[in-house]
Amino acid sequence: MSELGKTPFVWLTFDESGHLTGGIEPLRAIHALMEQEGARDLLILSHGWKNEHSHALRLYRSLWRHCLPHLPASRPFVVAGVSWPAVKYPTDFDGAALEAVLDTGALAAAGGGGAPQDLDERRFEQAIRAALPGNANLRLRRLARAAARDPGRVSGTALVQEMFERMAAIAEEAGQPDDPEITGECAAIRRAAEADPMQLWHASAQPLAGPAGRADGNGGALGRGGGGTFLAGPRATIARLLNQFTYFPMKIRAGNIGQMLAQYLDPQPFLRDKRLHLAGHSFGGRLVTACASRLQHLRPQSLTLLQAAFSHNGLAASSPAGAGAFANVIAEQRIKGPIAITHTHNDRACTLYYALASRLSGDRTLAVGDAGDPYGAMGANGAQHVAAQRHAGFPGAGGGGPVSGRVNNYLADRDIVAVPGGPDAHGNVANAATGRLLAAVMTAT
Known part of the structure; x- marks a missing residue:
């Protein structure tokens, strides 16, 4: 439980059917650590597209390392990392x-x-x-x-x-x-x-x-x-x-495991008076949003979607593509504080590959992936057809802090970019800017 330095950390490992390895034992471990640390904040992180356990650990370590300096020293956190079987394309x-x-x-x-x-x-x-x-x-x-x-x-x-x-x-x-x-x-x-x-x-x-x-x-x-x-x-x-044989199961599985996560979290009485924060990358964004959508007794304090790979209409009560899968998250005010969504067309996975995979029905116009595309992704365009606070950049000295109780679309053109010889933009979500953003979201009043 020392994989995030001095911050208490617990793995929430799910199998393909959505069952939590070890049953409720990891939740008991979280409870014990929160009592031990006097922590009232629990952050649950989820990895996404084409990631394995080792990739997830690197993501969580890096993101938390960049986030921690921006959190009050007097406010202890416990972090839980989701590990779920995300499938790769066999041919890319x-x-x-x-x-x-x-x-x-x-x-x-x-x-x-x-x-x-x-x-x-x-x-x-x-x-x-x-x-x-x-x-x-x-x-x-x-x-x-x-x-x-x-x-x-x-x-x-x-x-x-x-x-x-x-x-x-x-x-x-x-x-x-x-x-x-x-x-x-x-x-x-x-x-x-x-x-x-x-x-x-x-x-x-x-x-x-x-x-x-x-x-x-x-x-x-x-x-x-x-x-x-x-x-x-x-x-x-x-x-x-x-490739659709891996795309569809992966997309479906993320939602299914998110729903199962909600079923595991909801009955835990120790969470009732705690601040629960959910954050996910890629299809992990779909996972944590599905969790928020299914929670009945708990209301998370914040929701952070880092280049989320699900429909940009997913939070909308109505859109040209119909109601979103998770419209109740906004309609029923499932999140107490801010919802923060990063988006940029630097992200080819969300802007091109996601949209193309979702539109196998045959419509392949050159406007693929933009805000007007019914198959566009949250990580490309932010939440569409909802009342949203639009930010031209991430929080910094010039402002841009997330508005609590609102959807906050953060244009990430400057902060989520491809790294020469390193990760592409879709995978570059554990840098100093995103760490600062996550901290701002979790500490917003």
Whole structure:
């Protein structure tokens, strides 16, 4: 329990089904530490997209190291770190290509500098086995191989239709029928699959498009020769489709574990007179927001979303995309103090990859990921269609402190950036500026 220096720390480790390892023992440990330290503040942190236990520990250590100097010495904290099984994309070749293009600024028509190539057979086989493991997916693996050999309408249609059925089953097994973000995306895919299954195939066949103003000037997609080539062909198309087998379970699991976290926290009488702070990064933002949405007896003091990977309409009572999955957090004033949300288009994971994965229904306009995109992410644009205090930068000597009882959208263009040779912007959320922001949120009156 010494992993955050001198600050008492407890792991809250969840399995894939959302059960807490050790049952309520970690909560008893938190209680004992709060009594021992005389602490009235408990911070629960959650990691997100593509992170494992070791990555989570580095995130928590760094964020807390930058946060601690800005907290009153007379106000002791206990910190709990969530560890949950967040799944990686088995094939992320588009990410590497897009980063090469945007980093170098070498914009050209798709395939410029050399015709795009397909995935080779070895990488294709690795992709399908990673995305479709076990006997339950044997038929899908066979369909994927058949579609790669003969990418015609019959094989492609069969693959897409069966993929949809499996994705729908995953969503149903997760037991979140009341989550409009998940059900809405599944419904969009269902409509597209029923109208023309090959629409999904064609949507996945196209190289990634950039945000508005970053295309080739002729309406084409971004592309580049050499190391930045966008892969194209039947095997690359299928690999993009198969990524949804990790994207959807990961997104669903974050919400499910957040709900389970609420069930574990709510009955704990020792928390009734304490200040509970929730903070999450990426899909961890979805996890802690789901927790706040499901708490019945506890009202967290603050909620901090660092480049959160869920819908930017998620807190809205109404929007062009419908009611948000967590609209009750605002409508029912579930948070006593401030809600702080960082957002920047420096974050490619939220601005591009999240939006593209969420819109597999086939709508791939070049305005992908911006504030007007119904599939845009919180970490790209902040909370939309809610009354929000908008901050041009993080708290500092010039002000910008969070307003208690309000949603605070923090533009992070200056503070959450890619680090040369280090983390990309999406992962660079444990720096001095974000630590200062978290401290300001937790100490706001």
